[in-house]
Amino acid sequence: MNYQDLATRLTQLSDRLSKHSEKIEGDAVARAAAKLLAQLNSFEEHLDSFLASRKSGELMLETFLRSPAAKKHLSVEILKKGLREILGKRLKSEDLSAAKKEFVELVHAKEKAAQAAKFLKETFAAAAHVEPGGKDKASLQKEFARLGTLADDEYLNEIGERTFGELRRLAAASGIKFTDKTTKERLAVLVRRYSRRAAVNIATAA
């Protein structure tokens, strides 16, 4: 059921009740009416609260604070920065859940929920941004694929002329995992193996 269906149902009920109101009598229907009234009061409270929070921006703030992005990116530092920007105030709490509570209370008190929601939206958007590898990465990847096309002796000659740092940059840009303990010789073997694979796979794919 959607809320429009509920509204239609309530309108129909209201019309029937209005039409027959002077004829209705007895305990059973009165008890049911009392229950319905209690439920209606509770529903009206929830609805009023929802509509008010939607208007003030509180709903959006709550949505962002509970969003998957908050779970991944939200920190005390972000909340401190937000409060400074929105209210010019300092957040005292150092624990994330206490900081969230303090943040929400302070922005609500100053009716700045909409600004706070906007701040979080922009902050999460910035956090989701991934810097592209750029031309450096692209040229290293291209070089990696070219190395894969070389014959064994040509490859050894080329690798021999490179520094360990250059080889590490080439491997890192091409998805090869290595540690501080990986030697130049071992890295050269890995680059050889995977660059040949890439050259073959891309050539056959193309």
Place this chain on the structure above:
Amino acid sequence: MSSKVLAFINFKGGVGKTASVVNIGATLAKLHGKKVLIVDLDPQANSSLWLMRPDRWREHVAKGRKSTYQIFDDALQGKGKFSFDESVVQGVVTWTGFVDLPKLHLLPSAVELLRIEDKIHELRAPGIYQILESALAPHFKQYDYVLLDCPPNLYSTTKNAVFSADSCVVPYVPDYLSLSGFQVLAEHIGEFRERFGSHLPSRRKPHIGALIVSHYRQTGNVFRLAINELELSMANLQARGAIPENTILLEPYIRHCVRVAESTSEHLPVILYAPGSIGAQDYCDLTQRFLDHFDNKK
């Protein structure tokens, strides 16, 4: 309202087409206030069954009437039974019985679509790839985003989606089989563009706008190397003009997450079912990048 129509295609199955459509659509509606229409074009009805309980879906699409099947059947029979307003499902029904995500709409699919492919070909009429666009384009403008969930093939229904779309999005699993398939797909779309592009305004010439990586695991070298090969292949295709220069590989990659799989059984997008899961977090960040890419695109 200026809508963006995006076809999620890959003729390889199990690459995350439906998961991408459902979860990006839900995140656009929930966190970005966008009005979104998901059009299910797959006879398996996976996005329909992800967002609707099976009993409600069966009742809704009985005999294919209120589904995308009716659009194609109307074209074949020369009838006009399809009603967009009656067919579209607004929001997602949660286990309370009430609707959530009111800005997310779904035009469901029906299994009857299975029977339609051969018949569309038999038509041999000009305009067989414009059936979907003719029926839905007038309704697209009430949405910010229209996401077309295509079947895992490149037959007539998918071509209808490509013809209707501003851009194609290719969900991708990082392995060699996907890499070879992507190359074929890019060339196929290129051929389609050559054949039919003259009927369309330049911004809508069929092309691949973005790739999305699913089922990613951060173990060892395996997936990083496969993605490196994909990036190299994309650079090759861009250099040859087979895909546009601004086609991007959207990040973050969607990590394998059991909660996403589980959310299909709950008939809810992961952002509603398990908002704290890594799946929800990844789709949340990916949707932001998706918006950055497609909202700024002319």
